[in-house]
Structures are given as C-alpha cells and as structure tokens.
Amino acid sequence: MDDTSFRELARERLGPLGPEESDRAIDVTLRVLAEACSRCLADHIAEALPPGAAKIMREVIGHELGGDASAIVARTARREGVRTALGVEHLGAIASVIGEHLDDETMRLAEAELDPSVVRLLQPRRFAPPTIAHHDAHPRTTLSEGHPGGTDQLAQAHHSSAHVDSVSGVAHEDERLSTAHGTRQEQQHETLAEGRSKRS
Structure with a gap:
C-alpha cells in the first residue's frame, strides 16, 4: 500500500473530516504512537508502513513515553486541539489502519511491550460498508391499508358489529354521553352531594 492509499483508508475511517483535519489527525497519531513505543518497536512499525508514514514516525523515535490508551488518547487530543472523545475516535480509526499493516512478529513485539x-x-478491525436500502419491486401492504395483503384502506373498512348509528343519535340514545343522566347513584338521588347514603 502506498502513502495515498494509506491516507485514503485512514480518512475513510475518520469519517466526515476535511482533508486538512484528517491529515493532521493521521500525522499526530503516527507521532504519538511512535513516541509511546521503544526505539525497536517503533522502527518495526515504521518498516511496515508506506514511506511517508514511516518518515513521520521515525522523526520522533526514541522518546519512549509509554502509557496506556488513555494517556495516548490525551496526548492525541491535546496535539490535535480536539475534545477527548474525538481523540478516542481519531486514534482508534488510524491505529486500526496501522495495525492492518503489521506482521505477526511486530504484533508480538507490541504485545510484549505495550499496555x-x-x-x-x-488490532485490525472489520469495518462493514454502509448498508444500502433495497426496495421491493412490489409495494408491501401495511396496517394503514386495512390488513396485511388486503386492498381496502383502513378508513374504508367497516366492522360488521360496529354501532354505525350511534353517532347519528338514532340508536343507543341512553348510552351516549351527551344525553346520559349520570351514574346509577345520581339517577336514584343517592349520592353524597344529595346528602343521602344507602345507610340512611
């Protein structure tokens, strides 16, 4: 893989960043990782990378700052001038691209030396390509169309046992709210408001 392909893959993993921001994140990550490694390990990693990325790492070989992921994230975020959460994302995306270039011997060295x-x-990660929505040639029916597989819309559907005359005021007049006389206690004048109870 050449430098252009390396950067394109890293930019793809970084997501929606501009070219300058992406390049700064890539360069910072390469430097921070090289600084965290011993001279030997940093040289092994640089050997596995394209020439441009290797040159950036070799500029800082020998610092041997070490640290766990949180320390490396903090250095990355500080140097990029971004929040820690973005530092985590940037470091993870670019480190995975670097990891895909490493052979087994270099990974063993990394496991022996690094936190x-x-x-x-x-560790190389599997990044799935974005899913593309596929539309069926035949439109599916939904509940709003009446019932699955049906052709009548729900608004046109009629239930055979529905009280179609209830709204018009013809049937069930005693059950309509607008003409109801209250509860049974109210109809028999046995409410507490009337001052009577069943006991009196």
Whole structure:
C-alpha cells in the first residue's frame, strides 16, 4: 500500500473530516504512537508502513513515553486541539489502519511491550460498508391499508358489529354521553352531594 492509499483508508475511517483535519489527525497519531513505543518497536512499525508514514514516525523515535490508551488518547487530543472523545475516535480509526499493516512478529513485539489497551487499538478491525436500502419491486401492504395483503384502506373498512348509528343519535340514545343522566347513584338521588347514603 502506498502513502495515498494509506491516507485514503485512514480518512475513510475518520469519517466526515476535511482533508486538512484528517491529515493532521493521521500525522499526530503516527507521532504519538511512535513516541509511546521503544526505539525497536517503533522502527518495526515504521518498516511496515508506506514511506511517508514511516518518515513521520521515525522523526520522533526514541522518546519512549509509554502509557496506556488513555494517556495516548490525551496526548492525541491535546496535539490535535480536539475534545477527548474525538481523540478516542481519531486514534482508534488510524491505529486500526496501522495495525492492518503489521506482521505477526511486530504484533508480538507490541504485545510484549505495550499496555494491552494500546495493543487493542492496533488490532485490525472489520469495518462493514454502509448498508444500502433495497426496495421491493412490489409495494408491501401495511396496517394503514386495512390488513396485511388486503386492498381496502383502513378508513374504508367497516366492522360488521360496529354501532354505525350511534353517532347519528338514532340508536343507543341512553348510552351516549351527551344525553346520559349520570351514574346509577345520581339517577336514584343517592349520592353524597344529595346528602343521602344507602345507610340512611
């Protein structure tokens, strides 16, 4: 993989960042990871990367700052000038691209030297391509169309036992709210408001 392909893959993993922001995140991550490693491990990682990325790492080999993932994230975020949450995302995305370039020997060296939380960042990950919605050639029917597989819309559906005359005022007049006379106690004048109870 050449430098252009390396950066394109890293930009894709970084998501919606501009080219300058992406390049800054890539460069910062390469430097921070190189600083966290011993001279030997940083050199092994640089050997596995395209020449441009290797050159950036080799500029800072020998710092050997170490640290776990949270320390590396903090350094990444501070140097990029972003919030810690974005530092986590950027470091994880770019470290996974770096990890995909590493051979088994380099990964063994990393596992022996680095904090396990940093090694996990370098583990190659499976990034699924975005899913594309597929539309059926035949439109599906929904509940709003009456019932699954039906052709009548719900608004046109009639239930055979429905009281169709209730709204018009013809049937069930004693059950309509507008003409109801209250509860049974109210109809028999046995409410507490009337001053009578069943006991009196």
